[in-house]
Amino acid sequence: MSLDISEITPYNFSVVEPKWQKFWMENQSFAAKRDSKKPKYYMLEMFMYPSGKVHIGHVRNYTIGDVLARFKKANGFSVLHPVGWDAFGLPAENAALKQKCHPKDWTYQNIGVMKKQIQSLGFSYDWKREFATCDEQYYGFQQKIFLAMYKKGLIYRKESEVNWDPVDNCVLANEQVIDGRGWRSGAPVEKRMLSQWFFKITAFADELLSEIDKLDGWPEKVKTMQRNWIGKSEGCSIHFKCNNGEEIVVFSTRPETIFGATYLAISPDHPLAKKLAEVNPQIKAFIDEFKKGTVAQEFLDKQEKLGVDTGLTVQHPFLEKKMPVYIANFVLMNYGTGAVFATPAHDERDYDFAVKYNLPIVRVVKAPDGDEALPYIEDGVLMNSDFLNGLSVKDARRTVIDKICEKNLGKREIFFKLRDWGISRQRYWGCPIPMVHCPKCGMVPLNEKDLPVLLPSDVTFSGAGNPLDAHEKWKNVKCPVCGHDAERETDTLDTFVDSSWYFLRFCSDDAKDLLKKEDTSYWMQVDQYVGGIEHAILHLLYARFFTRALAECGFVNVREPFKNLFTQGMVCSVTYRTEGGDWLFPNEVKKNPDGTFETIKTGEKVIVGRLEKMSKSKKNVVDPDMIVKSYGADALRLFVVSDTPPDRDFPWSDEGLEGCWRFINRVWRLFVYLKSFGISAEKCAHEINVESLPGNLQKIYKGFHQTIKDVTDAIESRMMNKAVAFIRDSVNAIYSVLDDVKDNEELFSVLMRDLVKLMAPIAPHICEEIWSELGFNGIVSEHAWPTYNEKYLCVTEINLPVQVNGKLRGTVNVGVNDGEDIIFEKALALPNVQNAIAGKSVRKRIFIKGKIINFVV
């Protein structure tokens, strides 16, 4: 009596999923172990900020990582797949202010909630290694690192500009400045100079740049962004003699255009400009005006080029001519030397400025095509340039730099856009900086034995200033050198520091003994890092720098942390708004028969927006908890890796999710149906005798070998969407032969077994359940990946397409090894081919074995 497949009870995920989650947890199924017999694989997703709730974007990120981690484990790797929390940061302090709770409580409570959410998704984490960056052991060790880096000379202190809120009396982060005003007080933000700590990341600028070339496993896009950020320019400096006795040093990447220089421009922040402002009210007025304008970045970018003549002149290095010196708003003090020689004929900014102030324009590069337009930026041949005439730009550059060096006017120089990393934050909820201000000894590092410097818990949040500053008991200490009264540094570290070495912390499974070399040497580098593109520059650059700094200090042997990087796209969804611009939830909207939308309540017209990143404010979010509750984790996991390649933005649709739930159930029904015929683990004991199978089942069996290869290749190349398509295909194929289950239970047992293995990385719970129901030992998550037999992949018969003049006219069924003449004969016999040729003579015949036949007439 066979079972009616439509009568099978739906798959009960709400029982099965928690059951296996509990099993994995209790048995530490995914605990990472150093294993000398296996290759290691360190799989890491960017860890989470404990904001309070898991976002659907996290689910996608972590599912992609989990599929790879489980896949690698099945393929015989010793896998490290850890999880943790990026737990310091401003939102905890904001919450403290708003909800009158302690940042620490808020943070750990959030971690508790989010941990449950994450666990309900069945990720294969090694929970033993879980930690939060606000754990005392972690930030305590970070202070140890700080001291080591300080001793190595990688940390220094200097005056730097900050955003200052004059009402709240505190420093603001850039994101707390909205339209030039403090986000809480609304007061116009002032720039203040504060003494702050810096990491000497620029000391590694060259290495960080050149080593990018070796990051083959990184997306080109990210590498380009890092290269641009580091921004290396090669050129030379030139010293100009000024008629007041001063010297002005400029930096140029195009010194070959020196004969086209007609004036000098210096930044309003240049020391010489400031000096001149003291005696010249006109210059002072200009500089003051310039300072006013700098508040809004966008305004600055579109700003007109303005300047003021200083009245000074400089001597041209090679010509008997004097050039005027201007103070110009387009010259930046924080790049190069804050001064440039201007070549209006070959630089757009210089050109605009010269036109505005009526300065001479001298062309020195001839365009190969005779282009007369100015400014001319492209390559060409030098003219009007004395000893450079006739040379190419490249040759002229080398020649002129040699000459400048020879005449001692300047030297070869390299400048970077990259600035040193300011790490001081005037905040409570961060890692305290282990330094002491002693009135006698100055800035003194603490002794290692005095670590960790723990955050005091008895603090009050007024919103004004850093609570650590107000905490007298905590702040006042003795100087570790002279023993006199001294004060702690009350700034804490930028939270980017915390995330710059957490991947090294994960290598240890003991929180008390971090960065053991045997651990880090075994597990590093991270073999696959997965995260959002929004961290393409800062986080990744800081982590690359920090790892190198740790290597310099002797903590680790590795310099480059992330071997392969994958950046997943965002989860997006449609947005709805009223004509007034108010965002609407999808359930506040209904579709009219004519395809337009209106609000359910008032019938007001609704504008359907394009797909946008899910966010609360746009009311287009979905709640992972609700989905797990209604469809189960497997359906959700399956959905977020289906349909769309992982590196592209993912368009959320309720129908798509529904379809994935249907598929999970389809697999379940298949299993229950086959089980009623007695498929089981024992029936997989013998190799399938392919020859003895009926033809249609032979095809299915061989086809499944192709599926195994396709799914393997797809996951290996990070195309989970294709892997899902191949799996669905194979399930469809099995459904098509369900009439033949009887007497072929061994075949169907093997098919089900391998299907479950293939699906397990994506939908682990249902696969675990089927695996155990079939009677296999152990859990599927610990089983080997299925293998395919090459000999079943080669087909013997194919449908060969036949073209006439490159147009498809039919197909012929031929043996793969049939002779060319036989195949042509068959192809030519097709009526459609005959019609297409229609009496014309065949001029040429193309035959590509196994691919195509083409008659050219």
Place this chain on the structure above:
RNA sequence: GCCCGUGUGGCGGAAUGGUAGACGCUGCAGACUUAAAAUCUGCUGACCAAUCGGUCGUGGGGGUUCGAGUCCCUCCACGGGCACCA
């Protein structure tokens, strides 16, 4: 302005230079059912054709090739990054 991406049905998307649209969503139809849901099966790029079949079709234009979504040139649109960086 510069530097990257991307452009294929109603939609998400497949296609080592070789049958464009796999797989899924949507929609339509059939089977099962008293009925509906669920399920199973089939169809679903446009146009012409009763059928066989044909014409067009991968952002536009041009080229290379027996053959181009794929390679080359050029233009356009969208998205992202950087942006007075000397």
